[in-house]
Amino acid sequence: MGDKMSGENGSESTLDDEWVRDLESALSDGCEFSHVRDIAKNRPFPDEKARAKAWTVLLGVVNRADPFAEWDQLYDLPEQAKVRAECQEIVKRMGNPESERVPLTSDLESVLTLYCKTRKTNYVSGNGWSDILQLLLVLDLPRTQLFHVFNAFTTKYIPQGCTQDGKPFDLFRLLLLYHDPGLCSFLDTRKITPDMYAKQWFNCLLSTVADLNVTLRIWDVYLQRADPFLMFFMALVMLLNARDSILAMSAESSEKIAEAISGFPKQLEADDIEDFCQLAGIYSTRTPQSFRRDYHGPLFGSNLADEFENVTVHSLLCLPVSVQELLRSNQVIDSDDVHYFVVDGRPMSQYSNGHLPGAFNIDCSLLVNSPAEFHLAVQSLGAFKEKTHPDDHICFMGSGRDQEDQYIHMVIASFLQKRHQHVSLARGGYQALHDLLRESLSTRLKSHNTKGCIQCVRKEDPSSSSTKTSPTHASPQPSMMDRMKAAVKDKSALVKDRVFEYITNPTAEETPHVRGSDRHGRRYRNEPSVFSIGDDSDNSDGSDLDGVGEQVLQQRDKVKLSQYFEQADITAHFEGHQVESGKQYMQPCHLALTRTHLHVLHECPNEKGMAFVHLRRPLANVHKMTSKKRLPELLTVKYGYELTPGQYKVTGVDKFLVPKAGDCAKAIKAAIFALREPLTAAGGQD
Incomplete structure (x- = not known):
């Protein structure tokens, strides 16, 4: 310019x-x-x-006191030698005259040493601090001002945790998923995580990857906007602008693609900066404000770093939106903020007894229980939204109870797989909305019925739902940080982690070889093959069956999953959910396959990595296995035995929702055929 x-x-x-x-x-x-x-x-x-x-x-550091006046001048950091070496390298790169190098190196080392001591943190090479200092040297500031500017800049604008697999990069992935699920899916499939290409973007605000004049101009605008999240949206703009070129590199290795993306800032020119930052600001306004409200303190505040360590960002399925933001959006129609088309995913019986005005109801359990009906409901939703709220962003609202909301997580995963933009989830669901509006339920909720509203019933008789609700949501959540931690820290994080894998389509799991006990059950007796995989038209759930042939463990053993899968007779294992008869939720589970049995393990609700051995099914009793055409991930396994040739007695039914259903079905089929061969040979010798 x-x-x-x-x-x-x-x-x-x-x-x-x-x-x-x-x-x-x-x-x-x-x-x-x-x-x-x-x-x-x-x-x-x-x-x-x-x-x-x-x-x-x-930066608000005018006329600050000299921080070095009360310093003991001890250069005794554990990493002091590393700090001194990097300061010397900075001065060397700056090309200062020999006479200036020693005092300048001393000033830089003093700044970094005092900074580490003041912040009570260790110095780590490659964290961007030395790069920021090098750029600040261009301003020719006195040592005192250099310290204050550096301290304020890193505290206010550099996200905490910019390390490999750091939480800022998990958040950026959610941002990319929100605005371009197709591009995000491509990068996920290639296992290209944001830290592989954006680490130097975030930890030093582009100072090492863009031209010096470009970086200075970016920082000029950055400090005027005073928005610490601007880097997230600048990174988003760079990826979206280069979308076609990224997708065109599909034949390249993941490392080469990540390297190419990391070099995008080098293409920026000084005259581009104003438009570039303005475009980033536009995407900021098109993003749920909960994104910055929820994570500003943990990411940029110096006092909440420990709190952020407990936030499991990686397992979030999509961007969360607070119910407060939904209400504001519902009330202020003419604002430039994001407006939401709320999809209430609870059963009709709950929706009809209280819901947010304007919310569209789809019973998300239909995805599993009645896929055809669910498909029609989604078509109706799309047509209604296009006609009445074409520009609104979709926000799903569940009950706020983890086990019931697993169906909503599946539906969100389905929407994201179909590349729907701007999909979010109301944090805390109807429960959080009900708690927020507890003083004005009759006026702020539509069709609220105190006798039928499940939240009102729970408050009148807490014991009636104690087994349905996780302890995390049993009491009101008084603060933003409590709500944020409750939304991502409890066991729902485990479920969302499973669905996250479902979206990203990872490669097939390794099949560790494991143990060989518990060889019970009938043997095959030269019977014809009854194993098939096809459309499951039989809706029997097995609730009227006698259960013969299953080995349900009366005293369930608690096991560590990683150790259990390493046993010598476990030939394969798969992660998923068991769809249990008569229940409105699915049980997170793992299927472990031995030579003779299918083991079903249920995850411990509050102990990550632990599970109960729920039952063992003899493979010899598997009568039939089917999957739905509309939902191939849903496997139905029937057990039984032959009464007369061609007639079978079904003794049990299991239904599992397995992201890798194809691999799981192949493994079970192979194990059954392997079990039949020696039995068939033995039968021929009798």
């Missing part, structure tokens, strides 16, 4: 210089943050002198 504009007569005008003079005058008079921003209007500063003064104002 030039500092001059051409007039109609071809002569040069100095209109751009007017704001520069106003800025210099204001900075000389000791202006405040708002004054600088009003004058500059998100334009880059004209030179290093103005930039140095403006940055100290924008």
Whole structure:
């Protein structure tokens, strides 16, 4: 961007210089943050002198006390040698005269040492601090101001945890999934995580991957906007703008694709910065504000770092939206904020006794129980939304009880697989909405019936639902941090982690070889093959069966899954959910296959990595296995024995929702045939 504009007569005008003079005058008079921003209007500063003064104002560090005055001057960090070496390298790269190198190195080492001691943190190479310091040297600040600017900048604008698999990158993936699920799915399939290409974008705000002049201009705008999340949206813009070129690299290795993406900032030019940052701001307004409200403190605050360690961001299925934001969106129609088309995924019996006004109801359990009906409901939803709220973003609302909401997680996964943009989930569901509106339920909820509303019934008789609700949601959640932790820390995180794998379509699991006990059950007796995989038209759930042939463990053993799968007779294992008869929820489970048995393990609700051995099914008793055409992940396994040739007695039925259903079915089929061969041979010798 030039500092001059051409007039109609071809002569040069100095209109751009007017704001520069106003800025210099204001900075000389000791202006405040708002004054600088009003004058500059998100334009880059004209030179290093103005930039140095403006940055100290924008970071709020003008006239700060000397932090080195009370320092003991001890350079005794565990990583002190590493700190000194990196400071020497910075000065060497800057190309200062030999006479200036020693004092400059000393200043840099003092800044980093005091910073580590003040923040009570260790110095880690590659965390971006030295890169930020190197760029700040361009401003030629005194040591005291250099420390304050560095301290304020890293605290306010560098996300905590910018490491491999760090939480900022999990959040960025959710942001990409929200705006472009197709591109996100491509990167997930290639196992390209954001930390592989964006680590240097985030931990030093592009200072090492973009041209120096470009970076300085970006920081000018960054500090004026004072939005620590701007880097998330700048990264998003870079990926979306290069979407076609990324997808065109499908034949390349994951490492080469990640390397190419990491170099995108090098393509930025100084004249692009204003438009680039403006576009990032537009995407910011098109994103749920809960994104920044929920994670600002943990990501950028210095006092909540320990809290963020407990937040399981990786297992979030999609961006969460607070019920407060849904209500605001519902009330303020003309605002520029995101507006939501709420899809209430609870059963009709719950929806009809209270729901958010305007919410569209789809019973998400239909996805499993009646796929054809569910498909029609989704078509109706799409047609209604397109006609009445075409620009609104879809937000699913569940009950707020983990076990019931597993169906909603499946539906969200289905929407994301079909590349639906702008899909989110209301955090805490109807339960959180009910708690928030407890003083005005009759006026703020539609069709609220205190006698039929499950939340009202629970409050009148807490014991009636104690077995249906996890302890995490049993009491009101008084603060934002409590709500955030409750939404992602409890066992729902385990379920969402399973569905996350369902979306990303990972490669087939390894098949560790394991144990060989518990060889019970009937043997095959030269009977014809009754094993088949096809459309499951039989809706029998096995509730009226006598259960002969299953080995349900009366005293269930608690086992560690990783150790259990390493046993010598376990030939394969699969993760999924068991759809239990007569229940409105699915049980997270693992299927483990031995030479003779199918073991079903149920996850312990509050102990990650632990499970109960629920039952063992003899493979010799498997009569038939089918899957639905509309939902191939749902496997139905029937057990029984032959009464007369061609007639079978079905003694039990299991239904499992397995993301890798094809691999699971093949493994079971192979085990059954392997078991039959020696039995058939033995039968021929009798």
